[in-house]
Amino acid sequence: MPPKRLDLREFFAATRLVIVAGKGGVGKTTVTAVLARAAAQTGLRVVVVELDGKPALGRLVDDLPVIRLTAADALADYLETHGLKRVAKRLATSGVIEVVSTASPGIDDIVVLGKLKQLERSDDWDLVVVDGPAAGHAITFLLSARSLLDTVRSGPVHTQATDVLEMLADPARCQVVLVALPETTPVNELIETAYALEERVGVQLGPVVINGVDEGDPLSPGPNTPEPLVAAAAFRNARRALHRREIERLGNDLAFAQIHLPHVPTADLDADDIRFLANLLLTDQLLEPTT
């Protein structure tokens, strides 16, 4: 089968909410910024949402609007709009909110998802891109609606959970983008997460993003090449071989379109690097897994 190209423009236009998820250290925030920037380049009105409270995102997306959502704020807001307006402040300062969210697990996730649903329904935006929950939390986060439906049989929480489930099940409204590095452990984790999300949450998975890919032709030293050049070439070739191997393995195990973000040779990305990567995405970096 020849590699089929994925049109990122079509992907952005075909859904309303993109949740970016991946383990710590894989560059989830970078990928969120790149996707948001690329979508904005295609003319969509894009809003970025961060759930982790990491200040880096605002710097990376530059002039795109960023909304910070924390579970505590969302819950306070939720209680306020459900008849607790007068005591909302006291609730926050007394710590009751933390207790409520701990004592009924999932309620903090469901109010955050509820907020995302509000943004998704809003006419102010064409696309909402979310820097998803932290390491390992993505599955429980997205499962919260289903679990709450079982425990809370009626009332406002039940309605909220039903609405959220409806959104998650509809690919035209919501899709999840998983991120990994082209290395053994991150690829294993991505595959596990992908199966869990599809089977247990029933949410549509969009393209898989492989971040930090070092691609290039093998470097071959000649007989008179100075030793440090040989060592440097051997190091680079070995890294590239690892990346190729892992990308291929991922493609064999998961039949999703892959987006490869090239390794940017810097220790600290900025908004210009994000623009560069976004432009790459919109031109030629989109691949179906090679077969």
Next chain:
Amino acid sequence: MSDIGTVVSTADVIICCGSGGVGKTTTAAALGLQLAQIGRRTVVVTIDPARRLADALGLADGLTNEPTRLDIGLPPESVGELWAMMLDTAATFDGLVRANAPDAEQAERILTNRFYRNIAGALSGTQEYMAAEKLHALHADTRFDVVIVDTPPTRNALDFLDAPGTLARFLDHPLFKILMLPTRRGLKVLNVAAQPLLRTIAKVVGGDVLADAIAFFQAFAGMETGFRSRADEVMALLRSDVTRYVLVASPRADTVEEARYFAARLGDSHLPVGALIVNRATPSFPVPAGRRAARDAALWRNLDELNAIAAAEHIQLADLLVDVADAATVWVPLLASDVHDLTSLHQIRELLFAPALFDAEMSAE
């Protein structure tokens, strides 16, 4: 600056901290491997739900809350041992409740309470608290000479350092104070129906939640003293000079920022950073003198690029290195493959404790 061999080989407790994705779990395992190698009976405690440690150690069935002895291929005459376990927060909490309850019946009432079941695994701070508790138990366990703890990859990983009182943090919990009124003879549970605030909350989240919480606090009354004195013991161990703190970072802006946060946190508690381990560092290569042959242009470009990245990484690390100037610092280079078996874990161990091997390793690839 001391060397990392001395820092870890003289410790009874090693606490590894750092943000997610920096190779903290792998580092903890490699330190364990080294200590076992030099003849110490070592146990590594991880909280990583991703089973990275189990994978790295070749444990197909994963790890449990009980230490498992690992076959690391030491010669039969060696006295060193390596054990590993995965922290089960809820199970550790259960053990603490059983140990402190005056009788089995009260323990059972707490353990089966729905509010307790929810907070045991989930209340913020519980995981850190239970990691400290487990550490104390393993330290007292005569099977082990040294305990290595891989802390959760969160900012509050070191919250247990704050104060002994914080260790029993859920007793200081606001809800406890809201629901329990101090009386002359002890604590008394408030009447929910008489509290408009609680009544309104019950309407939104359901009355069961509050009823469970009250039943929990009633069952718990009287057990605080035991919890607090245990917390004092744990604190004393964490602050003693047999405990060493090892910071793990990678040369990226966000992880360096986290490492600096942890260094400051330890500083606030007057605890020194014993060692800083910089993982996944891009190697740099000496630049040969003389003319650059056109034939080797791509190779030169590669060498320049790698050296430029390595230089940028050093700049990224500069402030952190000043923060922890007294710590033993080791750079572990990015490897051609990642750590997923015992062989590659041994490779990391060698790089940590004999950095001179680095060049030989790289050119052997």
